[in-house]
Amino acid sequence: MAHTADAHTAEIDSKEAWSGGKSPFGVSYGKMMMWFFLISDALTFGGLLVSYGFIRHKYADVWPKAENVFTHFPFVEQHLPLAYVGLMTFILIMSSVTMVLAVEAGKRMDRKGVTIWMLWTIIGGLMFVLSQAWEWYHFIVGTEAGWVRNVWDFEKGAYVKEVFHGANMIVNEYGVPQFANYFFFITGFHGTHVFSGVVINVIIFLNVLKGTYEKRGHYEMIEKVGLYWHFVDLVWVFVFTFFYLL
């Protein structure tokens, strides 16, 4: 069961693969199950995004443009469309790189390397979650001008003007409420994944500090949480495209 340096793959004879006594996939049980879990999770996100695409297409003429909605940047007064989400995307890709470097260090049993890269990954994840919160805050609070809309006044029996700021599940200053609904639901679901990913990373990080994996003789746990973390990044790549670019 040696591996070649080039392919870096366990060589498994296809004739013997299913004869028992070993994994035909050449992976440990835990890693395989993480992959299967991610497939199911990816189907959930895929369903959500397909549904989003359907509604987006159906209301194409009244759908708000992301560059008119997300124009804020911290500490800058100017309107900078897409700049902040670009930064968020960069942070998440960066944390994915630090994660994969932690996995790589684990394969060399380099405890110090794993510690440092895991720490960076946790910092990147926290920064992303906080950015997400900031984005939500600005979306909910809305612009100063708001939207002047007509609401029916039952006492007067007539329409009256009302200024509405920001967005909630029913009214959206920027356009159809479905935009806000899908934005809150999908980025919220993704944000929950990022948050739980950070929590899991912290637990694993503490185990690395304690030397749990050093004692165990391998750092495969880093690879398993790494799979989850990359998956979170993967989902964001799609959310970024469908919500902000298209």
Next chain:
Amino acid sequence: MEFHDNYPSYETMYNHDEAYGKKARRTLWNVFWIMLIITIVELVIGFLAPSKGWSGTLGLKVLFIGLTIAKAAFIVWWFMHLGHEVKFFKYVILVPYITFMLYTIFIVLTEGTYSGQSGNLTKIDPILVDQQEQLRAGHGHAAAHDAGHDEAKHEEGHH
């Protein structure tokens, strides 16, 4: 442990030495730079699109979705190491997922068209249509809220 005396240790099978690690790290950083460049290109195009009149065109949609799938492939193949797994495992992961997603997209595109038929069109709240007109009238968001909007039309529309 009692069950499998000769059970291979898959946990350590993929471990490697410093020389291999150096090569692996270089590959990973290259992947990172490629992904960063793709993201920057996407942002620049997204930023230019409204002024150049590219917004909503089929070409732009295909380009963005194509670049997204390319990034996704890089993440799955290099960061998640699916490229390093046994061939059969790759198929077990990718084939069911791609099949189901293609089917979902197909079924939404074909069966979903009923909602566009005239009898099934959702009655959009006239207030929303009006809001959109306001937004279209001004360039960008803030400009849309200038006073002097056509009030007579409201009254007509709602009574």
